[in-house]
Amino acid sequence: MTPPAIRVALLGHGVVGTAVARLLASQGPDLAARIGRPVELVGVAVRRLDRHPGIAPELLTTDSATLVTREDVDIVIEVIGGIEPASGLIRSAVKAGKSVVSANKVLLADEGAALHALAAESGVDLYYEASVAGAIPLLRPLRESLAGDQIFRVMGIVNGTTNYILSRMDATGASFAEALDEASDRGYAEADPSADVDGFDAAAKAAILAGLAFHTPVSTQDVHREGISEVSAADIRAAKEMGSTVKLLAICERVVGPEGESVAVRVHPAMIPRTHPLAGVGDAFNAVFVEAAAAGELMFYGRGAGGEPTASAILGDLVAVARNRLAGAAGPGASAYAALPIRPMALTPTRYHISLDVADRAGVLAAVANEFASHDVSISTVRQDGRGDEATLVIVTHTATDSALAATVDGLRSLDIVRNVTSVMRVEGF
Amino acid sequence: MTPPAIRVALLGHGVVGTAVARLLASQGPDLAARIGRPVELVGVAVRRLDRHPGIAPELLTTDSATLVTREDVDIVIEVIGGIEPASGLIRSAVKAGKSVVSANKVLLADEGAALHALAAESGVDLYYEASVAGAIPLLRPLRESLAGDQIFRVMGIVNGTTNYILSRMDATGASFAEALDEASDRGYAEADPSADVDGFDAAAKAAILAGLAFHTPVSTQDVHREGISEVSAADIRAAKEMGSTVKLLAICERVVGPEGESVAVRVHPAMIPRTHPLAGVGDAFNAVFVEAAAAGELMFYGRGAGGEPTASAILGDLVAVARNRLAGAAGPGASAYAALPIRPMALTPTRYHISLDVADRAGVLAAVANEFASHDVSISTVRQDGRGDEATLVIVTHTATDSALAATVDGLRSLDIVRNVTSVMRVEGF
Incomplete structure (x- = not known):
């Protein structure tokens, strides 16, 4: 007799959602072996029913509000992005006792503290490894592997578009405008590139990383943000002359001053020496460098975006959340016990x-x-x-x-x- | 009212054990916040009572067999190393219902399958993040974050001593013997360097990594092993001439052939191009490069040895194991459901x-x-x-x-x- 399946609802069926649905199908036997139960996709919420030939028609629905509270759903995967309707849907799902896996950096950076509190209250999991640095296992190591250590500093290249642009400027001497054009041609930059080049995307990720690293609620508004549009060919040349390269960095630090500890979070371009492990991270790759009291220096490197890498992170979370449900327990939630003050950029x-x-x-x-x-x-x-x-x-x-x-x-x-x-x-x- | 503590017994009080005891003390409030209960060190098993001034005398014991089954012990941390007495003590602890955190690569590589089976039978956890690549969060990402993906290949620099020696040979043109002397002078090589330079240490780690990556029981005997003592200055020069460098690599691969899938595991020196992310890993650092179907290329980098980094990994495991106990559940164990055949080196x-x-x-x-x-x-x-x-x-x-x-x-x-x-x-x- 097959044990009852873990039933999954998918919200959104764009690039990432399509990859998630495909992996759920192709990885079925593996997922079942790792969870101890088969996984069944029982519904996919979309905006228009007629554009998703890859999904069995009876699974498609435009009524996402009903889907997330359906009795035959155990886990909700949210890959819509943005604040609404994602926020309302996740809240409904959590209140209805569903665990949630999300890739939504904007939402987690803005409303993370409230969503975590709600999940803890309902005794369900809210996991979101895919929201920062795509496939790179990063949130789990920060939250779990380093749980017995003291993190000082997290410094990362967390936006692939800007890293591609700066890598090209460094390699060819091109201006920002020329390198942005090249990134657009290669499909690395959106039609409106502001979220990437002005640092909004990196700032949301920085807020999530800082919150996890320092056990402190941090939201996007707490992050000092500067983009790369003012970086000039002269800046790149100046960096080269001192054996450095320019990267857009998300930096989360614990600062100890006379008035006690605080957390500083910022996103801006900076010169780093070519001998630094982050300097060699080229193209659209992401990497995050972590400094901890006992562990010393660590780095995590990989693809920060794309349907498949993001789906890999989502399925990793799905396995953990499903195992937790079967064990009747929630995993370690976000902890905010330190609640350190935010240090202003000045x-x-x-x-x-x-x-x-x-x-x-x-x-x-x-x-x-x-x-x-x-x-x-x-x-x-x-x-x-x-x-x-x-x-x-x-x-x-x-x-x-x-x-x-x-x-x-x-x-x-x-x-x-x-x-x-x-x-x-x-x-x-x- | 303070909730009852999680009570920990420590087996071994050398370099790593000392660091664990120190972190348990200094991180006390943080650990309590992360676990939800205070952590209390209730016993330390040592060979000689008079050599451990840092530990309260009433905690010290030479009777490790009694300590691991004591009723007031919840979790046993094993940092003795080697097969016996570690193996017997871990078995006793597990049978007595204690969860175990170990840093013992030799034991896990040799008896991992049997120990996992025993832990599963007793419903307790056996965690060993510290056994491979020290502080680098690696086993947890492989076991959990990538649980929804298909790993093709794990290729790592997992021995700091040999990486230091090869890095010096590359930088200075020194012979193997000269670079080994330098490593000894700097404290990077043991008096008997065979475990490192002949690849035994890397082979044990390769067995552990391959088992986790491919859900297949793999032991040290399954690993093809060659050390670096035959690497000559001429080899290093030849590598340079083709834009490469020489590294001792632990390589775990899923090989697909006409007769089906199999797992190949090997440790040997190899030339890798200088543009490869592993090529820049210098000094005594470790790094592991992972290729997965959906996630693409990932790399994990950090300090692979030393008391503090190893203790950081142990405490991360301790937090997870303690939380699992409080939730009344065991974490995801090692899974061997794929049970692929081992491919011979030939x-x-x-x-x-x-x-x-x-x-x-x-x-x-x-x-x-x-x-x-x-x-x-x-x-x-x-x-x-x-x-x-x-x-x-x-x-x-x-x-x-x-x-x-x-x-x-x-x-x-x-x-x-x-x-x-x-x-x-x-x-x-x-």
Whole structure:
């Protein structure tokens, strides 16, 4: 006698949903062996019934609200994306006692704390490995494998589109606009690329990572966000001259100050040395670098997007959630016991790289150095190249608050002897 | 009122055990928050009572057999290593209903199947993340995150000592003996380096990885093993000339042949291209590259050894095992449902790189090419550099069975026109 199946409802049947349905079918015997029960797809919610020839017609429905509360559904997989209707559907499903697997970074970053509380109240699971860095097992290691350790810092390349663009700029010397065009041609950039190039996508992922790493509720609004559209060919050249490359980084840190611990979360382009493990992450790949007290340095690397990789992460969650249901227990939920305050960007410690064209005459270096000193910013390295009546100054600072560094740059811009500020960028990973 | 504690017994108090005890103390509040109960160390089994000033004397015991069955113990952490007494103690603990966290690769690789069966029978957990690649979360991702995917291949640098030695040979041109001396001086190599340099350590880890990846019982005896003591400076130079570097790799593959699927597991030095993500893994770091049907390429990187990193992995397991106990359920055990046959090395498909010194005269290339053809080995690339009456031939083959490739090399050695076979090595990752 076959044991009763684990019954799954799928919300959404686009690129990811199609891959999930295909894997559910092709991996059937394997999933059954790993869960101890067969898995059965019992319904697929779509917007239009006539566009999904791959799904048996009797499974399709436009009535997603009814599907998520149906008695014959155990687990709901949500791959619609965005806030509504996904949020309302997940809430209904959870209240009806269904466990939920979601790939929805925007929703989890915005409403994660409320959704976790609801899931805990209903005694069901809410898993979302696919929401950050696609197929890379990342949330589970952070939440479970490192549960006995103290994470200091999570620094990642979590957006494939921007990594492709910056990799091309680095390889060919192209401008941002040229590299964006190339990314569009290759299918790596959306028609409206803002979510990627302006850092919104990375900021949502940063919020999720910071929350898990530091046991603190973090939402997208807590994340300082800068995109890559201002990164110039001159910035890339300046990075190369110091043996570095430019990456869009999502950085989540535990900062210890006199007033206690806090969490700083930010997304911005930064120069990192070519010897850093993240520097070699090219093309549209993702990677996340983790620093922990006992474990030391860890890195997780893989494909961050695409139907199949995302579906792989969803099925991994499905197996865990199904096993938990059969055991009559929920898995480890998100924990927010630390509840650390969020540190504003202005008070977050960073380091800057600054390239200046200055007049080449006596007293210029002193004036520039004074500007740094007046903001209490200490200089790590300085390089001066004279060429006739003009010189280039390349300065890398020590760590200071981001506001002090920004004020220093403003001060430099207003100095008569500074003819041009050719590149300003934060440096990380040194 | 404080809820009753989760009570832990620690077997062994060397480098790893000391780090575990220290983390249990320093991470106490965090562990309690993550588990929902405080964790209490109730006993530490050691060989000599007078050598452990860091542990309260009343916790120390030399009677490990009694400790593992004591009624006031919930979870046993085993960091003794080796087969006995670890095996007997773990069996007693499991039979007495204790869950076990172990870092013991040798034992798990040798007796894993029997120990898993015993744990399943008793309804307890046996976790061992720390046994492979130290702090790198690897077994949990393989076992859980990729549970809905099909793994094709796991290829890793899982021994830090040999990676340090090969990295030095690559960087400085040193011989194996010189680099081994340097590793000893730096504390990276044991007084008897055989377990590392002859590949025994990597072979045990390969057996564990293959078992998890392919849901098949695999033990150390199933692993083809070659160490690095025969790797010469000439091999390293030959690798450089083709844009490659030499690494000791543990390779676990699912091989599909006319007679069905099988699993091939091997440890040997190999040339990999410098563009491969594993090529940049230097010093004593570990990294494991995974190829899966849906997820694509993944890599996990970090510190593979050391007290603190290993303790981090053990505490991650401890949190999971403790949560499982409180939920009244065991976590996902090892699954061996696929039970694929083991493929012998002779029948495993590999590729060879071969450098030869040959007489530089008409007909030589034809004779060499004939030798390959006679074993049904197809040549991918060939480069001939003449210098007077002698020439160097560098040949990279296509994939063939390892026995056909080995027979080809034997054949080449016996040809009159071949003066010297300067380097023979498998190539991977192209």
